[in-house]
Ligand SMILES: Nc1ncnc2c1ncn2[C@@H]1O[C@H](COP(=O)(O)OP(=O)(O)OP(=O)(O)O)[C@@H](O)[C@H]1O
């Protein structure tokens with residue numbers, strides 16, 4: 001597959017604990033094509049977040065290779081990883097992770113500071129994206145003045161602001177009610193239609209239904225990997 | 236880019252104003268203290284320099300020594316062992332510029348309805364040369380006035396003000412202990428002497444007139460004090476030697492016996508006074524710098540707390556693409572802004588305090604641009620120095636560890 005965004009081979013990750021090395025990911029192999037929409041599922045503690053953090057270049061694997069757009073991430077320096085997080089990847093967290101003392105506009109514009117875009121362009125772009133997620137009226141509001149669903153939209157706007165080709169979301173609907181969760185998923189679906197690759201972690205089968213492909217983790221291994229079945233179809 | 240980091244730093248400071256202010260306060264007090272202390276120190280140095288140059292340069296003072304009479308010894312300057320002829324002989328030594336025998340005291344002076352007690356200096360015209368004292372109106376008296384003991388006087392500014400008010404004293408006649416004296420010249424103002432006395436509160440008259448008609452010396456032809464000026468500072472040790480030899484010879488003092496006179500190097504005394512004020516002002520600056528250091532440590536302390544407290548924020552920034560240097564700059568700028576603004580406020584307060592000290596106590600203070608530059612430079616240095624470690628700590632954080640931090 002030529003246009004694989006993510007190619008992971010024999011990925012291992014273990015944490016050093018007081019009781020010795022604790023393996024969390026054991027020989028994970030996964031390839032994700034450009035434009036795919038993948039839901040990662042699995043029980044708590046199966047290593048999904050650990051995997052996502054490695055995908056997002058926030059954490060380093062203990063073994064194996066991770067190629068992002070063909071580049072071996074394990075060989076990149078800290079600054080190059082920062083550049084990937086800034087331009088190629090948009091990360092959406094379960095807890096939103098907005099900066100509390102900053103307006104929504106400034107929050108969304110923040111990634112642009114780190115690639116040297118000037119202030120007016122930053123603000124313009126931030127307003128555009130806030131409009132895109134339906135929050136144009138809250139440009140100058142502070143994050144604690146809006147609802148959780150709205151905060152997650154802001155976080156998505158921030159993830160999108162630098163035109164990433166890949167969106168990584170770790171339980172983006174985990175803190176939201178099912179209705180709001182559906183709205184967020186609709187947003188992801190429309191982004192995916194525009195060609196952005198999306199990988200998201202969820203516990204809920206309903207949410208996973210929005211993806212095209214589902215990858216199941218169990219105890220640090222991928223145990224199942226299949227296209228999403230149409231609703232109503234029997235297994 | 237860098238500008239944006241400056242903005243981020245500014246925003247973070249605004250988010251916690253009280254803490255920012257308190258941190259700044261350490262810097263404000265430090266810089267204020269340095270400015271105040273340095274201004275006072277420089278003022279003191281200036282005052283000393285002024286009184287030294289007012290005193291005259293390369294000066295010796297010869298005092299007549301103790302004369303033993305029947306076991307009772309008079310103190311220094313107590314006897315009359317120095318002769319006017321001694322002074323004339325000293326004037327012939329090489330390296331000697333001016334010699335002035337002095338007979339002084341104080342007396343009540345009367346002009347019309349005004350009277351005033353002032354210092355009377357009986358001396359020769361070379362006294363004015365030795366002390367580089369000029370006559371701003373009229374003329375100094377001459378050697379022939381000294382020979383014939385005429386009743387003429389030069390008047391200092393303070394005495395003139397007190398006796399004559401707005402009148403021009405020149406050519407007027409005043410009375411010193413009943414004897415009439417004509418004012419032939421007005422002396423330039425000299426201000427405070429090294430001993431703190433007002434040197435302008437004085438009358439200078441011929442030596443002979445002072446001895447015979449004002450103070451009535453029992454030993455005409457002898458004086459208690461002679462002022463000697465050398466041509467340069469370098470020849471002072473040589474002149475001291477030759478002068479001592481000359482006087483011992485003239486006074487017929489045998490080997491092994493004490494001098495019957497005292498010789499003091501006024502210039503050396505003045506130099507050591509200048510040196511000690513210089514050291515004192517450096518010491519003041521050093522003590523004040525300690526508070527600057529304490530202010531710097533305060534900045535470091537708060538920055539470390541701030542980095543820990545904002546670990547999660549740092550993690551978020553890294554997750555969206557902040558590089559190491561972006562985080563470093565943000566925190567470094569924060570420290571620098573705090574110290575530079577603190578410094579500017581401290582400069583202002585220090586200047587105000589210095590001016591207040593001047594107006595309340597009359598002490599001379601000198602606020603120089605150099606002081607400001609030093610304080611500013613130190614503040615910027617303190618900001619960078621004490622801000623660097625916390626900033627680097629922030630920049631070196633592992634993104635995932637920082638994000639997990641609760
Ligand atoms: N920093 C760490 N140090 C040690 N062990 C860790 C660390 N982070 C995660 N683990 C362990 O790794 C395992 C996988 O954790 P991970 O967070 O990836 O699970 P998860 O699949 O995301 O679970 P959940 O669905 O609850 O979010 C867990 O057993 C956890 O205890």
Ligand SMILES: [Mg+2]
Pocket residue numbers: 048049050170
């Ligand atoms: Mg998880």
